[in-house]
Amino acid sequence: MTAAASNQRLAxxxxxxxxxxxxxxYITAGDxxxxxxxxxxxALVAAGADVIELGVxxxxxxxxGPVIQQAGERAIAAGxxxxxxxxxxxxxRQRDKRTPVVLMGYANxxxxxGQQVFADQAAAAGVDGVLVVDYTPEESADFAARLxxxxxxxxxxxxxxxxxxxxxxxxxxxxxxxxYVSLKGVTGAGNLDTxxxxxxxxxxxxxxxxxxxxxxxxxxxxSAARVAAHADAxxxxxxxxxxxxxTSRRDGPQxxxxxxxxxxxxxxxxxxxxxxx
Numbered sequence: 001m002t003a004a005a006s007n008q009r010l011a012x013x014x015x016x017x018x019x020x021x022x023x024x025x026y027i028t029a030g031d032x033x034x035x036x037x038x039x040x041x042x043a044l045v046a047a048g049a050d051v052i053e054l055g056v057x058x059x060x061x062x063x064x065g066p067v068i069q070q071a072g073e074r075a076i077a078a079g080x081x082x083x084x085x086x087x088x089x090x091x092x093r094q095r096d097k098r099t100p101v102v103l104m105g106y107a108n109x110x111x112x113x114g115q116q117v118f119a120d121q122a123a124a125a126g127v128d129g130v131l132v133v134d135y136t137p138e139e140s141a142d143f144a145a146r147l148x149x150x151x152x153x154x155x156x157x158x159x160x161x162x163x164x165x166x167x168x169x170x171x172x173x174x175x176x177x178x179x180y181v182s183l184k185g186v187t188g189a190g191n192l193d194t195x196x197x198x199x200x201x202x203x204x205x206x207x208x209x210x211x212x213x214x215x216x217x218x219x220x221x222x223s224a225a226r227v228a229a230h231a232d233a234x235x236x237x238x239x240x241x242x243x244x245x246x247t248s249r250r251d252g253p254q255x256x257x258x259x260x261x262x263x264x265x266x267x268x269x270x271x272x273x274x275x276x277x
Contacts, residue, residue: 026237030080048268056105093126129153221270228271
């Protein structure tokens with residue numbers, strides 16, 4: 001596989017949208033229970049997810065707000081490591097060979113395992129893309145090449161503060177899609193300004209040819225629909241995890257899975273009503 005190629009599942013997903021906006025839920029692997037994560041992933045797909053972003057729990061996350069931080073802490077306390085996350089993906093793949101899975105996390109667990117070992121094991125488990133928050137494009141060309149060599153896409157973040165030079169640097173390495181962080185700060189914070197998102201997306205697309213997903217600050221079906229009018233994908237995390245936490249504490253993990261799938265299905269319906277210009 002050449003450095004310019006893209007993972008087949010991700011390429012097929014975005015290539016087959018036919019004007020629809022992709023829906024990408026983010027969940028933390030192992031929360032509310034490690035054993036129920038594959039069932040949760042299947043439920044999200046049934047509710048309309050096109051891609052699943054699976055968070056790798058880490059003790060010192062820099063981009064995650066309180067909701068996702070607490071989910072990571074619960075997963076770590078339950079013994080969920082990077083190796084366990086890969087096992088979760090492999091279990092999911094036993095029943096779903098089509099839906100792309102992207103791992104999102106931080107450099108420390110990857111470095112502890114070893115970049116090449118991680119790339120090989122992730123590919124074997126059925127991972128499609130990897131987003132490592134603290135691997136900058138200036139420092140991760142070798143890692144991106146290792147991923148590409150085993151058929152995995154390197155996914156990068158762009159922010160409202162990203163310069164056009166940074167956009168160009170990321171465009172040279174990014175495969176699959178680029179994740180635009182629509183707010184300054186951490187996940188779950190702030191209010192979403194859709195007009196501002198549209199302006200930034202126009203600038204990004206002058207430099208980035210692959211799809212652009214938008215996340216951070218999307219809290220309900222209405223805000224998801226507003227973003228869907230401009231983005232190639234809508235990424236939702238904190239709200240889903242809050243629903244999981246609240247419902248699981250009250251009614252148990254299986255009820256939580258049903259609740260979050262029902263909520264995501266409403267989002268899917270809302271964004272599918274959007275007519276893009």
